[in-house]
Amino acid sequence: MTLETVELRKAFGGVVALDGASVAFQAGKVNALIGPNGSGKTTFFNCVTGMIRPDSGRTTYQGQEITRKPPHAIARAGVGRTFxxxxxxxxxxxxxxxxxxxxxxxxxKGLRGARSRSDLDRARGWLTRLGIEHLADAEARAMSWGQQKLLELAGVLMAEPETILLDEPAGGVNPALLDRIGALVRELNAEGRTFVIVEHNMDLVMSISDHVVVFDRGRPIAAGPPSVIRTDERVLGAYLGV
Known part of the structure; x- marks a missing residue:
């Protein structure tokens, strides 16, 4: 396992967002985290990446505890994240x-220190890899929503993380770009990167994931390969509403 939590809990006032969530994601795989709105998925990401502190519980990454480390320290440990x-x-x-x-x-500070030829070449290389090299000199605000998602991912990849957390990569993007994102995840995974993806698009989840964790009311209710999750009665009841 690469990223693991034990009894992670977080409440906002009287609202319990995470209720003792114990989760283990598989190293070298494309993992998905799904669940209905309000089930705690983004709060889970925020706790794992140091954006907010859990009330209790712990998180380990590659065997090292990162529960209360700041976001930059978790990033240096090898965990990248989009929003x-x-x-x-x-x-x-x-x-x-x-x-x-x-x-x-x-x-x-980053811009002052990142103008070496090697860094420029790597940055242009990632823009090319993600298909937005023609926008290298365009301001980000002039880019479409989907192009901005690719740009954010390029920035994450520039830091060379071993594990990448994607928060709704398919949200608001057109079908052609959605196919490109799915292909990119698979390509990057084949090169050795682990993924954890929060996503509502079930077609994307089921087509690219090796391992799926299902949240409901702040804790996992099922985990397994897509073929198992598709027919799990708990998932059908909590997430698919049948």
């Missing part, structure tokens, strides 16, 4: 957005 709402610098070019990921100490 449901893209986090890009809208008035910076696509190339500068990717270069900003080279130095976790902040984007101004």
């Amino acid at each position: 449901q709402l893209c986090r890009v610098f809208p008035r910076m070019t696509a190339l500068d957005n990717v270069l900003a990921a080279v130095r976790p100490g902040g984007f101004p």
Whole structure:
């Protein structure tokens, strides 16, 4: 297992978002985390990546506890993450957005320290790999929503994480781009990267995932390969509403 939580709990006032969530994701695989709205998926991501602190429980990554480490330390440990709402610098070019990921100490420092030829070549290489090299000199705000999602992923990849958490990569993108994202995940996974994907598009989840974890009311209710999850009665009841 690469990323594992034990009894992770988080409440916001009287609302329990995570209720003792114990989850293990498989190393070297495409893992999916699904569940109805409000089931705790994004809160889980936020706790795992240090964006918020859980009230109790612990998280380990490759056997090392990361429960209360800050986000930059977790990123340095090898965990990259995208967000449901893209986090890009809208008035910076696509190339500068990717270069900003080279130095976790902040984007101004990152840009000053990331202008080496090797970093420029790597940044352009990721833009090319994701199919947006023609937008290298365009400001991020001029890009479509789907292109911004690819740009955010390029920035994550620039930091060379071993494990990548994607929060709703299919949200708001057109079918052609959706196919491209699915193919990219599979290509990058074949190169050795582990993925954990929060997603509502079941066609995408079932087509690219090796292992699926299902959340309901802040905790996992089922886990297994897509073929098993499709017919699990708990999933059909909680998530598919039948």
